[in-house]
Amino acid sequence: MKILLTLYLFATLLIAENPKIYSTLGDAVYNNVGNIVKLKEMEPYVGMHEEIDRYIADVYATKKIGKAIEQGDNSIDGMQYLEKLRLLSKENDNYIRSAQSQFRASMSDQNSPLFSLLINSGLIDTSRYKNEIINYYVAHPESVNADGVIQKFIDDDKSLKNKEAANKKVYISKQQRQKEKIQRIREQDETEQKALEQSLQKELEKKKSEIRENQIKELSQ
Secondary structure (H helix, E strand, O other), rough: HHHHHHHHHHHHHOOOOOOOOOHHHHHHHHHHHHHHHHHHHHHHHHHHHHHHHHHHHHHHHHHHHHHHHHHHOOOOOOOHHHHHHHHHHHHHHHHHHHHHHHHHHHHOOOOOOHHHHOOOOOOOOOOOOOOHHHHHHHOOOOOOOOOOOOHHHHHHHHHHHHHHEEEEHHHHHHHHHHHHEEEHHHHHHHHHHHHHHHHHHHHHHHHHHHHHHHHHHHHOO
C-alpha cells in the first residue's frame, strides 16, 4: 500500500506544473524529487526508504499548498509556504550531499554497481566529475554500466572528434583552394611577363631594324 501511495504521489508531482510563487526555491525542490526517489534503488539507502517516502509526501503536500496560493486561496499563509520550502530545500541539499559522498566512496571502494546508479541518478554533477568518471570507467570497463552518462560522454567525444575532423577537412580544403589560387596567379603573372618580354623584344628588334635602315640610307647619300 505504501509503495502504491509513493508511486501515486511521485506521478502527481511529475505531472503537475510547479507553482510560480517562490519558484526559484520551489523548482529546485520539485524538479529534483524524481532523482531522490532513485536513491531507494541503492544499497546504502535501504534503511532510508520510509524517510524518503515521507519526504516525497511532504513535497507533494507543499506543492499543493503552493498551487492553492497561486489560485487565490487566502486562507493559506504565504510565509508558512515559504518556510516549508526552505525546510524541504535543506533536505534536498542533504540528499545531494549524501549522494556525492556515496559517489566518492563508490570509487574508493570500487563498488561499480553503486557507482553506475549514482552517476545516472541526476544527483551528481557529472560534468564537474567527468574526468574522474571516465578514469574509473577505463579502469573498470567490465563492471561499470556504460549506458547513460558514460555513453553520452563517449558520444560527445565522437561528435567532437567528427567535428574536429570536419573542421580539419574544411581547413585543408581552404588551404588547397588558396594554394591553387596562388598557383593560378603565379602562372598568370608568368604568362603576362613572357608576353611583356616578347613585346619588348619585338619593339627592340623593330627599333634596331629602323636604325639599320636609317644608317644604310645615310651611307647611300
